[in-house]
Amino acid sequence: MTDSKEASNKAYWSANLRLIVFxxxxxxxxxxxxxxxxxxxxxxxxxxxxxxxxWFAQQGSIFTFLILIFFYAWRMNKLDKKFGLEE
Amino acid sequence: MSQFMINMIFxxxxxxxxxxxxxxxxxKSTREFYIAGGEVHPVFNGMATAADWLSAASFISVAGxxxxxxxxxxxxxxxxxxxxxxxxxxxxxxxxxxKYTVPDFVGSRYDSTTARLVAVVMLxxxxxxxxxxxxxxxxxxxxxxxxxxSTVGLIISAVxxxxxxxxxxxxxxxYTQVAQxxxxxxAFTIPAIYLSLQMTGHFLPQTGFVGQHLESGQPLLHKLNxxxxxxxxxxxxxxxxxxxxxxxxxxxxxxxxxxxxxxxxRFFTVPKISDARWSAGWALVFIALFYTTAPPLxxxxxxxxxxxxxxxGTEQAPIVYDERPEWFKTWEVTGLVKFEDLNNDGHVQxxxxxxxxxxxxxAADRGWAGNELTINNDILVxxxxxxxxxxxxxxGLMAAGGIAAALSTASGLLLAISSAVSxxxxxxxxxxxxxxxxxxxxxxxxxxxxxxIATWLGINPPGFxxxxxxxxxxxxxxSIFPVLMMGIFFKRINAKGAVAGMLFGSAxxxxxxxxxxxxxFIPGTNSFPNTPEFWVMGISPLSVGCIGALINFIVAISVxxxxxxxxAEIQRxxxxxxxP
Numbered sequence: 001m002t003d004s005k006e007a008s009n010k011a012y013w014s015a016n017l018r019l020i021v022f023x024x025x026x027x028x029x030x031x032x033x034x035x036x037x038x039x040x041x042x043x044x045x046x047x048x049x050x051x052x053x054x055w056f057a058q059q060g061s062i063f064t065f066l067i068l069i070f071f072y073a074w075r076m077n078k079l080d081k082k083f084g085l086e087e
Numbered sequence: 088m089s090q091f092m093i094n095m096i097f098x099x100x101x102x103x104x105x106x107x108x109x110x111x112x113x114x115k116s117t118r119e120f121y122i123a124g125g126e127v128h129p130v131f132n133g134m135a136t137a138a139d140w141l142s143a144a145s146f147i148s149v150a151g152x153x154x155x156x157x158x159x160x161x162x163x164x165x166x167x168x169x170x171x172x173x174x175x176x177x178x179x180x181x182x183x184x185x186k187y188t189v190p191d192f193v194g195s196r197y198d199s200t201t202a203r204l205v206a207v208v209m210l211x212x213x214x215x216x217x218x219x220x221x222x223x224x225x226x227x228x229x230x231x232x233x234x235x236x237s238t239v240g241l242i243i244s245a246v247x248x249x250x251x252x253x254x255x256x257x258x259x260x261x262y263t264q265v266a267q268x269x270x271x272x273x274a275f276t277i278p279a280i281y282l283s284l285q286m287t288g289h290f291l292p293q294t295g296f297v298g299q300h301l302e303s304g305q306p307l308l309h310k311l312n313x314x315x316x317x318x319x320x321x322x323x324x325x326x327x328x329x330x331x332x333x334x335x336x337x338x339x340x341x342x343x344x345x346x347x348x349x350x351x352x353r354f355f356t357v358p359k360i361s362d363a364r365w366s367a368g369w370a371l372v373f374i375a376l377f378y379t380t381a382p383p384l385x386x387x388x389x390x391x392x393x394x395x396x397x398x399x400g401t402e403q404a405p406i407v408y409d410e411r412p413e414w415f416k417t418w419e420v421t422g423l424v425k426f427e428d429l430n431n432d433g434h435v436q437x438x439x440x441x442x443x444x445x446x447x448x449x450a451a452d453r454g455w456a457g458n459e460l461t462i463n464n465d466i467l468v469x470x471x472x473x474x475x476x477x478x479x480x481x482x483g484l485m486a487a488g489g490i491a492a493a494l495s496t497a498s499g500l501l502l503a504i505s506s507a508v509s510x511x512x513x514x515x516x517x518x519x520x521x522x523x524x525x526x527x528x529x530x531x532x533x534x535x536x537x538x539x540i541a542t543w544l545g546i547n548p549p550g551f552x553x554x555x556x557x558x559x560x561x562x563x564x565x566s567i568f569p570v571l572m573m574g575i576f577f578k579r580i581n582a583k584g585a586v587a588g589m590l591f592g593s594a595x596x597x598x599x600x601x602x603x604x605x606x607x608f609i610p611g612t613n614s615f616p617n618t619p620e621f622w623v624m625g626i627s628p629l630s631v632g633c634i635g636a637l638i639n640f641i642v643a644i645s646v647x648x649x650x651x652x653x654x655a656e657i658q659r660x661x662x663x664x665x666x667p
Contacts, residue, residue: 020175027171031164048297049306057160058382062167069174073364085667
C-alpha cells in the first residue's frame with residue numbers, strides 16, 4: 001500500500017467512526033434518553049394524546065432508528081465515492 | 088361457508104405459494120444454498136430479514152406483552168433498536184468479508200479452529216432454543232385455526248419447510264420469506280386498521296394511538312388509563328420508578344438482536360457493501376411496519392376487551408356469564424380464557440385483585456370477591472377478529488399470518504444451524520478436501536437432520552424452550568456480538584482473546600440465568616428465588632446479557648494484550664474489511 005493510499009484509508013476510517021459515533025449518540029438519546037431516563041422531565045410535552053417519553057418509547061424511537069440507518073447508508077455511500085472506494 | 092373452510096383456504100393457498108417458490112428457487116451450488124448466490128435485491132432481503140425476524144411469538148404474543156403498559160416498551164425498543172447496531176457496526180463489514188456463515192467469519196478472522204468451533208456451539212445453542220418456540224408456535228396456530236392437534240399441525244409445517252429449505256437452501260428460504268412477510272404483515276395490519284377505524288376513526292393505527300377515542304371524545308390513552316384505573320390496574324402509561332432494569336433489558340435485547348446468527352447471515356446474501364447498508368434500512372422499514380402497529384393495537388385491543396366485559400362502562404355491572412359473547416365461549420374451550428364465579432352473582436368481574444387498596448376499597452364496596460376472569464395475553468391478538476366483530480376472511484388471514492410468521496423464522500434458524508454444521512464443522516474442520524457437490528449434499532442432509540431434531544423438540548419441548556428471551560438473546564449478546572464487533576473494530580484482538588471472551592461472557596451470563604431460573608432450567612434447582620431483592624445489583628436474569636457482553640469485551644481485550652499480536656496477514660485482512 002502506498003503512503004498516500006494509506007493516509008486516505010485512515011481518513012476514510014476515521015470519518016466512518018465519527019459517523020457511527022454520531023448515529024449511536026442519537027440512537028441512545030431517543031431510546032434510553034427520551035423514552036426512558038428523561039421521561040419524567042418531558043411529561044409536559046405532548047404528542048397528541050401521549051406524553052413525549054411514552055411516545056418515544058413506543059413509536060418515536062423506531063422512526064428515528066429508521067432515519068438513522070438510511071442517513072448512515074447515504075453518508076457512507078458518499079464517503080465511498082469521495083475516497084474512490086466504491087465496489 | 089364455515090369459518091373452518093375459510094381458514095383452510097387461506098392456509099392452503101399460502102402453502103401452495105410457498106411450495107411453488109420452492110420448486111422455482113432450487114439451489115444449484117453451495118453459494119446458492121448458503122447465501123442465495125449473493126444476488127438478493129436489498130429490498131427483497133429487507134423483507135426476508137423482517138420475516139426472519141418476526142416470529143410466531145412476535146405475531147401472537149407481542150401485542151399482549153406490550154398491553155401490560157409502558158414498562159414493556161423494552162420489547163419494542165430492543166427488537167428494533169438492534170438494527171441500528173447491525174447497520175453501523177456489523178452488516179456492511181461482514182458482507183465485505185464475503186463468507187457464508189457467522190462461525191466462518193470468526194474462524195477466518197481469528198485464524199483459529201477453536202474460535203470457529205466455539206462459535207458453532209454458541210450458534211447451535213442460540214438457534215436451537217429459538218427454533219423450538221417456532222415449531223410449537225406453528226403447531227399452536229394450526230390447532231387454533233384448523234381444528235387439528237398441534238402435533239399434526241407441527242408435522243405439516245415441518246413438511247412444508249422441508250420442501251423449500253432442503254431444495255432451495257438460502258435461495259428457497261429467502262424468496263418464501265418474502266411471500267411470508269407479505270402474508271404476515273397483511274394479517275397483522277388489516278385487523279389493526281379495522282380496530283383503529285372503529286375506535287378512533289383514524290385509518291393509521293399509529294395516528295389513532297395518539298388520537299381521540301370516538302365514543303368518549305377523550306384522547307385514547309387517557310380513556311384507557313381511566314378504564315384500567317377503574318379496575319384497580321396500574322395506569323397504562325404509568326412511569327416506571329426504577330429504570331435500571333428496563334435500561335439493561337432493552338440493551339440486552341438490542342445487542343442480542345444484532346448478534347443473532349440467523350439475522351446476520353441474511354446480510355451475506357446481497358451483492359455489495361452498499362446494498363448491505365441499504366438492506367438494513369429496508370429490513371427496519373418492514374419491521375417498523377409491524378412494531379409501530381403493535382403498540383396501538385395493544386392499547387386498542389386492551390380497551391376493546393375491557394369494553395366487551397363492561398359494555399355499559401366500568402362503573403356499571405359487567406356482563407352476565409350466561410349471556411357471554413361468542414368469542415368468550417370459543418376461547419374458553421382452549422383454556423386461554425377462564426371464568427370462575429367467586430361471588431356467585433352470575434356476573435363476570437374482571438379486575439386487579441392483587442391491588443390491596445383497591446381490593447379492600449372499591450372491590451369490597453361493589454361486592455366483588457376476587458378476579459373471576461383469567462385471560463391469557465395471547466388472546467388479545469388471537470381473539471381480536473372475533474372480539475371486534477371482524478369479517479370472517481380476516482380470521483382466515485390471521486391463521487395464515489400466524490403460520491407464516493412461525494415458518495419464516497423457523498426456516499431462517501434451520502438454515503443457520505445446517506450451514507454451520509455442513510460448512511464450518513464438516514467442510515472447514517473435519518473434511519476440507521470434499522468437493523462443492525459433496526458439501527452441498529452434506530448441507531442438505533444437515534438441513535434434514537436439523538428439521539427432524541427441531542420437529543422432535545417441538546413435539547416434546549424441553550424446559551428451556553420457554554426461555555427463548557433469556558437464553559437466545561442473553562447468549563447472542565454475550566458471545567456472538569462482541570466477537571464480531573471486535574473482529575472488525577479492534578485489530579489487536581487475537582484468537583486467544585476471542586475464545587476467552589466468548590467463553591467467559593457466555594459462562595457468566597448462563598450461570599447468572601441458571602442461578603435464578605434453575606440450573607439447566609430444571610425447576611426447583613435455582614440457587615436463589617427469582618425476585619428483585621435477591622438479584623445482584625438489582626439485575627434481573629433476563630437483563631444480564633449486556634453485562635455478559637461487557638465481560639466478553641474486557642476479557643478479550645485483556646487476554647489479547649497479554650498475548651501475541653495477530654499476524655501481519657490477519658491485520659491486513661481486517662484492514663481490507665474496513666475499506667470497500
